[in-house]
Amino acid sequence: MRIVDVCAFYTPHGGGVRTYVEQKLRIGPQLGHEIVILAPGDEDGVVERGPNARIVTLKSPRFPLDRKYGYFASAEQLHGALDALAPDFVEATSPWRSAGLVADWAGAAPRSLVMHADPLSAFAYRWFGQVFSRRTIDWQFSVYWEHLRRHSRRFDHVVCANSDLSRRLAEGGVPRTVTLPMGVEPGRFSPLNRDPALRARLLAACDLPESASLLLGCGRLSPEKRWPMVIDAVNAAGQQSPIGLVMFGEGRERRTILKHIAGNPHVRLFEPERDRETFARILASPDGLIHGCEAETYCMAAAEARASGTPVIVPDGGGAADHAGDGAGMTYAACDPAAAARAIATVLRSPRRQPQEARTITQHFAELFALYEDTRARVRMAA
Template sequence: MRILDTTLFYTQASGGVRTYIDGKRQALLRRGDTSHKVVMPGSRVFFDGDFVSLPAMPLPLAPGFRFPLRLGLWSSIIAGLQPDVIEAGDPYTPAWAAQRAARLLDVPSVGFYHSDLFTLVHHRVGRFLDPGTRAYIKRLYEGFDMVLSPSRVMAEQLHRCGIGEVEVQPLGVDLEAFQPQRAKPNARRALGLSEDQHLLVFAGRGTQEKNIPVLLEAMRRLGPDYHLLLIGTGLQPDAPSNVSVIHEFCQTPEVAGWMAAADALVHAGDQETFGLVALEGMASGLPVVCVDAGALPEVVPGDCGRHVRPNDGAAMAAGVRDLFEHDDPAALGRRARAHVETRHSWDAVAESLVGHYRRVLGDHEQPVLASTHESHS
């Protein structure tokens, strides 16, 4: 089976979508019965093995990202690569190009709703665009032969936009890269911490949706017995003294080393479509204190940490304190690791994805009208 992924989110600055494509690709290639190509934005047309860069315009307000404008070029190049299945990982030009290429080849197209366009527009532009955003999403995703969502909450969002069938496909985590044994030596010493202080961690881009100010407020309330390490979030000038910041992009081994050296992961983002960083923390043997919003409650079981009220620094602080004062964080961390080993290996995710692809290949001539259901990995 020849599989092709296209998305404007495959850049060094990308987060979960690139992680998804890389993890999926490695697992697919291990199978031996599939090939995989990626079409992504770049400054020019460039072929590099299984990776193809196509011209896209730099986005001044989103450094590191490019937006494709030449729909015809993208669809023609994708069609020329002769895939059996085309998957689009964003709701923009690559998605429309994927559908056009699929029609040219008479092969199925799959739309993966990684990015919650509706919520993004609603919060950043205004609710007056809600009807138009819903109409756009409905028009786009109705054009795919199959629609995938990383979580039930995102499937419900698509339902509200008028999309009838959505397959829920949870994402995976690199269990080799993220594991307790990867702990960075002397991490506490490097941060100037004693063994009695509890080390918390969060990794990710410091975008508005991550709600970093909520974590900073929680740390002010928690005081010197707790210390938070923020990785890759950019400068945080308002951070209290019990917060350290690595304000630059870090490669996976560096992030994994810091994570495994921590005692818990904290996550205040209330708009996560999945929340891969929570999964990475759990794979590193950490309990997770996260907000009870977005997809995070689906990713983090209640017996692997704490769910707290969103957008509330006091609630986050109380959840962290309760975890350490009334529970065994190490035991919860072991439970979290066991959970992701069972349900979220990339090999298991790839097996589920191939099942989706085989189904849509068989059903390509007749769209399926069943109701939403979850695909367990």
């Protein structure tokens, strides 16, 4: 099949969507499909990524609130590009404007809406959750819910990477929800990557001896990740026994987070580690991974830590929670630093368990594309 991903969230500057896109461009052709990423860009262009894999950009305005991203401003432009590409299957991978544009396209190809974002959890519930119930917030954001319900009826599937999001969408009247978890890079993450010398160096950077515990946090430095809460939880747990926290990430909240660290020598913030082999050793070497975001659609950091044999300490909502099952870690009440501190203490007292075989991103794409092939065959038989 020729699969066209209308990807409004793609940017060459990084992020989880770019990682997913790069994996799709590599794995899709291996599974016998042609992958085209249709994305907003500064200019019209085509970037070839090998046989049956390319990125097509349409000249588009920059998104005012985050200028790393563009947005599809013209329905005529996007529909013309889809007509020219003649896809066998179309994906809309943003729940915002591009979902409506793809739904409105007059082509005959079946299509899916892939939820790479959970805006209500990332924004509305986070902003207003301490004042109003979720039911009240959902009512206040009824325009967004109606947008999802209206457009989802015109898609063959609404694909979610975690069961919590699928459940909430289905309960909110969004039909055809399907849960298809993502997965980790095959052969990359393993407990065999554990490096005691690296662990000792990271603890030394936190002004602590090897006998202390080491926690890892990694991800974008943005408000929904709740890094100040994570720091507070680690500091509270560290009152009982010494704990170092090393964080790897970049983003617009860097100054806020450094201010919150307030010179604490046991908490260190580093730039992201770009070398994948080194990052795999970092993930396998601490005593736990701590995460604060309850709005993850999958939480790749927790998935990779679990595959590395590192226990995860994660909120009980969103995609992160799925990675703590089967003894792989512990969940805590989301947004509660005291609950997170208790979970940290429990995990650090517990022996490590042998990890189960990790789900890979190749398995994810094989299942996703099989779903698309079945849908296409069904549509053709009904025509």
